[in-house]
Amino acid sequence: xxxxxxxxxxxxxxxxEPYDRILLVGCNECVSVCSAGGRKEVALLASALHMHFMKQxxxxxxxxxxLERQCDPEYVEELVTSVDGADAVLSMAxxxxxxxxxxxxxxxxxxxxxxxxxxxxxxxxxxxxxxxxGCGDCVLGITGGICPIARCSKxxxxxxxxxxxKGKCEIDANIDCAWQLIWDRLKALGLERRIEDIMEAKDxxxxxxxxxxxxxxxDLAS
Amino acid sequence: xxxxxxxxxxxxxxxxAVTSECGPPRGAVPEKVKEKAELLRGSVDVINVTxxxxxxxxxxxxxxxxxxxxxxxxxxxxMVTRDRNRLxxxxxxxxxxxxxxxxxxxxxxDHPHFGDHPMASNVxxxxxxxLIQAVVKxxxxxxxxxxxxxxxxxxxxxxxxxxxxxxxxxxRVMRLAKKVxxxxxxxxxxxxxxLDKFETWMKGVxxxxxxxxVYILAGITPMKxxxxxxxxxxxxxxxxxxxxxxxxxxxxxxxxxxEEGIKIAVExxxxxxxxxxxxGFHVMAIEWEEKVPEIVEKAGxxxxxxx
Numbered sequence: 001x002x003x004x005x006x007x008x009x010x011x012x013x014x015x016x017e018p019y020d021r022i023l024l025v026g027c028n029e030c031v032s033v034c035s036a037g038g039r040k041e042v043a044l045l046a047s048a049l050h051m052h053f054m055k056q057x058x059x060x061x062x063x064x065x066x067l068e069r070q071c072d073p074e075y076v077e078e079l080v081t082s083v084d085g086a087d088a089v090l091s092m093a094x095x096x097x098x099x100x101x102x103x104x105x106x107x108x109x110x111x112x113x114x115x116x117x118x119x120x121x122x123x124x125x126x127x128x129x130x131x132x133x134g135c136g137d138c139v140l141g142i143t144g145g146i147c148p149i150a151r152c153s154k155x156x157x158x159x160x161x162x163x164x165x166k167g168k169c170e171i172d173a174n175i176d177c178a179w180q181l182i183w184d185r186l187k188a189l190g191l192e193r194r195i196e197d198i199m200e201a202k203d204x205x206x207x208x209x210x211x212x213x214x215x216x217x218x219d220l221a222s
Numbered sequence: 223x224x225x226x227x228x229x230x231x232x233x234x235x236x237x238x239a240v241t242s243e244c245g246p247p248r249g250a251v252p253e254k255v256k257e258k259a260e261l262l263r264g265s266v267d268v269i270n271v272t273x274x275x276x277x278x279x280x281x282x283x284x285x286x287x288x289x290x291x292x293x294x295x296x297x298x299x300x301m302v303t304r305d306r307n308r309l310x311x312x313x314x315x316x317x318x319x320x321x322x323x324x325x326x327x328x329x330x331x332d333h334p335h336f337g338d339h340p341m342a343s344n345v346x347x348x349x350x351x352x353l354i355q356a357v358v359k360x361x362x363x364x365x366x367x368x369x370x371x372x373x374x375x376x377x378x379x380x381x382x383x384x385x386x387x388x389x390x391x392x393x394r395v396m397r398l399a400k401k402v403x404x405x406x407x408x409x410x411x412x413x414x415x416x417l418d419k420f421e422t423w424m425k426g427v428x429x430x431x432x433x434x435x436v437y438i439l440a441g442i443t444p445m446k447x448x449x450x451x452x453x454x455x456x457x458x459x460x461x462x463x464x465x466x467x468x469x470x471x472x473x474x475x476x477x478x479x480x481e482e483g484i485k486i487a488v489e490x491x492x493x494x495x496x497x498x499x500x501x502g503f504h505v506m507a508i509e510w511e512e513k514v515p516e517i518v519e520k521a522g523x524x525x526x527x528x529x
Binding site for chain 2: 202205
């Protein structure tokens, strides 16, 4: 999923302060799962903002809405009447959702209430970790199902580096060394010899280095 | 004077400056750098050394710059932010300055897509505006970009590029203003063929008083053939070659086209000399460096001032 964390209150307040009527929009997808911008977080942020502005002696009209999927124009269309009644939109979706709103409602200011963080997986209750950087040319099949691009701090393709200590990364003892994990997994799979296969210099064109990416499925595109 | 740069001294003297460029070789052939630089001796004040231009690997600009410095000529270290992060760039700036290179040009650089390593990762840790800020901070505050003190800070005369012809046109003066705000000392523009549009841009620059805060060197590239004119018009992003320039190149027989190209370049300089805010010329004769002295002479820009 795409993970996110809510921005600091002061930053959110500074964005919406100049307005009187805010449309606060959550998303039922990833940010809901990682408890950053779903229906519940929308309600919490709305009351926190109400409280703040009440203390300032200002009545802020905040309309709450949570869409099924904010990165989908079909659902963003549902905002059409509510947007009219608002001076600005505050979005709790990831950057994709914010931009879908900005593209649809060109003359309405839209502000992000969360920082989109990474593509990750849930480790346990309340803990998410980065797992994928969307390089566009997956190597998990040869690295034992552990991504060195997302999980090695140097994104080494032929690690580990000399800084690997007791299975941890040199930059932070709380970070697992991806190449230790890869090695452990290759051993478990009986594929130790794989570690000596040189991974050649990567073609980064399939990643962001090749410019903004787009998928066109001729069989589906209208 | 902020620096020991020859370019700064020429510009401060009020004379029109003349700069040119030399693209380093795609191999370990130092003689090639020296040959190209010698062609420019006496005709220009400083020589830009390009940095992996068009995203093709070449001898590094600081190394080629040192070769030029050893000839007693003055290189301008071009630096693109595409290939190195801020650590590497600051290290190279200190290194180059330690070898007597005191003038540089801050660029973002062509995307790897255009070169012969399209599969390469692009760095862009900083962009060109941020690189200007970093070099100015190194010089004026004696601090690295990260904030720590530098022991003997490099004193670079800092340049940047401007393209008056790219879209959206209405942003072009503002983008220059942003580079000025970042502290840039001089600007070398994209090659100019659409003089009317360039003059419109210069007027916008002068209206904001930017010409009093930065030296603007007008970019001149002589065309060798009508084919080159068509290529630049149709294939080079951000280039504005009006139809009449292409037609003029096509109107003469092939063997006279180089001469016509030089004539156009000289006439362009003559006209732009009169434009308010133009502080000099950047003559980029791509793989045609031997023609630079002729252009500079015909344009009445010789002899170069002793500073």
